[in-house]
Amino acid sequence: MQVNHSHLPHWQTLKLILSSLIVFNFYLNINSDVKYNYSILIEIFDMVLIPMFVFLAAYTSKGISWNNWRAHLAPAFIIYFTFQTVSAITLYFTNNLSLKEYILFPQNGVWFFLAVPIWQSIFLFMPSMMKNKVIGILTILFFSIVMAYISVEYWSDITGFSSIIQYFPFFVMAYFFDDKKIVWMRQKAFYLVPIISILVAMYLALQEKIKLELIQALYINTFISYLLIYILSFITSVFISIAIICISSSSERFVKVSNNALGVYLIHPTICFLLLTGLNWLKLEIGLPLLILLTFLTIFLALYLANNPIIHWFLNPQIRSKR
Numbered sequence: 001m002q003v004n005h006s007h008l009p010h011w012q013t014l015k016l017i018l019s020s021l022i023v024f025n026f027y028l029n030i031n032s033d034v035k036y037n038y039s040i041l042i043e044i045f046d047m048v049l050i051p052m053f054v055f056l057a058a059y060t061s062k063g064i065s066w067n068n069w070r071a072h073l074a075p076a077f078i079i080y081f082t083f084q085t086v087s088a089i090t091l092y093f094t095n096n097l098s099l100k101e102y103i104l105f106p107q108n109g110v111w112f113f114l115a116v117p118i119w120q121s122i123f124l125f126m127p128s129m130m131k132n133k134v135i136g137i138l139t140i141l142f143f144s145i146v147m148a149y150i151s152v153e154y155w156s157d158i159t160g161f162s163s164i165i166q167y168f169p170f171f172v173m174a175y176f177f178d179d180k181k182i183v184w185m186r187q188k189a190f191y192l193v194p195i196i197s198i199l200v201a202m203y204l205a206l207q208e209k210i211k212l213e214l215i216q217a218l219y220i221n222t223f224i225s226y227l228l229i230y231i232l233s234f235i236t237s238v239f240i241s242i243a244i245i246c247i248s249s250s251s252e253r254f255v256k257v258s259n260n261a262l263g264v265y266l267i268h269p270t271i272c273f274l275l276l277t278g279l280n281w282l283k284l285e286i287g288l289p290l291l292i293l294l295t296f297l298t299i300f301l302a303l304y305l306a307n308n309p310i311i312h313w314f315l316n317p318q319i320r321s322k323r
Helices: 010-029 032-037 039-059 066-093 099-104 109-124 134-155 161-166 168-176 181-189 191-216 221-248 261-282 288-305 308-313
Strands: none
Touching: 010 039, 010 261, 039 109, 039 191, 066 099, 066 109, 066 261, 066 288, 066 308, 099 161, 099 191, 109 168, 134 161, 134 168, 134 221, 161 168, 161 308, 168 221, 181 191, 181 221, 181 288, 191 221, 261 288, 261 308, 288 308
């Protein structure tokens, strides 16, 4: 099967859409009434937005070498420490800043930029016979899911770096896919998307009953029962991600804007903090229409600021290596 790359999703545009939905999800979570009324939507966002970012990071860097890895290591640290420090400023103004919070708890998803080179190095260390065989990848996936469950249950309160372990299974999933498989899925989108939508809807509607049945069936071993529940949630996230990939646009029409997708991801927390502080000062009631307006305003401001040469450098640090 020859791959026509115009049939693949435009990954940068997809990243921009994901970043924009992360902004919307951020605002949905600040209002308790809205959060309750749209809890299913928030749950879906939580299941798919960051996992898809992880998947895309793995998929677009599968052919990375040690030389490429070293070249991207310093920029990753610059991005992390820059925006972790920016987030610390907002923590200071809300009286939540502490040395422990700054060191052990990456704010607003900046852990992702340290996680990518860590995940890449794991696969670079692996022997080819393991990472290039389905059985090898399945083995890695199983153990990564077990470790992800342990990190969520036992380590997330100790450090935010547990997210590096929590989302690693989605990085592993990218190694089951290549361009040919993705083109094939997109060609079958007319059948796949409705089937996946039905399965996901059924799971979300019955998840509490499924959890109860598993816990009662395996009441002697609670670890196994909750691990199975976690695996079901993971599979659901993968299914939703596949559906999104199937319907994602291939157009490069918005390539200039979409190249600043990480700008929306990294800058939006600061903009959200400033806008919400202003609304709180004005004592305005925050409902869904206002949250939607705030989302669009935040995305616009983030894209505008991302075009500033100084800010853009910190979003995408370019370091010239010495010859």
